[in-house]
Amino acid sequence: MRIGELAAECDCSVETIRYYEKVGLLSKPERAENGYRTYTENQLKWLQFILRCRRIGLTQDEIRQLADIETKVSAKCDEVNELLTQHLVNLHRKLDDLKQMEKSILRLKNKCEKGTLGDCLVIVELMK
Amino acid sequence: MRIGELAAECDCSVETIRYYEKVGLLSKPERAENGYRTYTENQLKWLQFILRCRRIGLTQDEIRQLADIETKVSAKCDEVNELLTQHLVNLHRKLDDLKQMEKSILRLKNKCEKGTLGDCLVIVELMK
DNA sequence: AATAAACCCTAAAGTAACTACAGGGTCAAG
């Protein structure tokens, strides 16, 4: 399977695949006589794994950690859970900020609807 | 208020503040005789607003648009409301994304409660 | 008073996680 097929299969760009190879997230594939990369089914699965991790917001470093954990068959799931728990904490902080932000904007919108933007302290409202 | 105090107050780095000034997100502060930046209470509030926007994932461009509302004091409320409504839509999209992420992570976490990684369901699930 | 620690300055380079581009080779189809 060539890089274009792999990209189509995984719904990501060819450049992203080459990039993942460069930074060591994806193992170097075999090369055909002409120098083209040829991928195996296993590498496809691994790429899908990486993309799925990225989609739920894990960083490359975190993915690398997961990959490392995977090789330590004796390790406990606790490590994986620890990583995910930390990720959840970060996520909740973002959610809280987002909700706070929504409130601020709604408040500002209400001010504007009263038609007195000229003297309503928009900035002050925004910053509350 | 000097830059160090401001940074401490806003829980961000001194470098970030100088960076925001450089890219025009934060207005240029007065300078003391020795060249040190001196900030007002208003600038502190602005910085806090910017940081909150950033934490929820708004881009600098989006923040700049919000900030521009300040200068449009004479603008019609409709115009401003339009802008805010668009931002609300964006916020809701991001909120949904984060909630989706949270669900994925929770689902994964529950699958991996104990045992060794040999049969860690998180990995299995992610590799599907 | 001298010196060290803590603070401030600018400018430039590095980082994450890609994306886009420049300047090419390869290969099946028309």
Add this chain to the structure above:
DNA sequence: CTTGACCCTGTAGTTACTTTAGGGTTTATT
């Protein structure tokens, strides 16, 4: 035999910062 769709390497650009280099200034301590 050339056009177009692929593939290659390598470098530069993007966003939003962070780090480093190489200095001045202020404040606390000796």
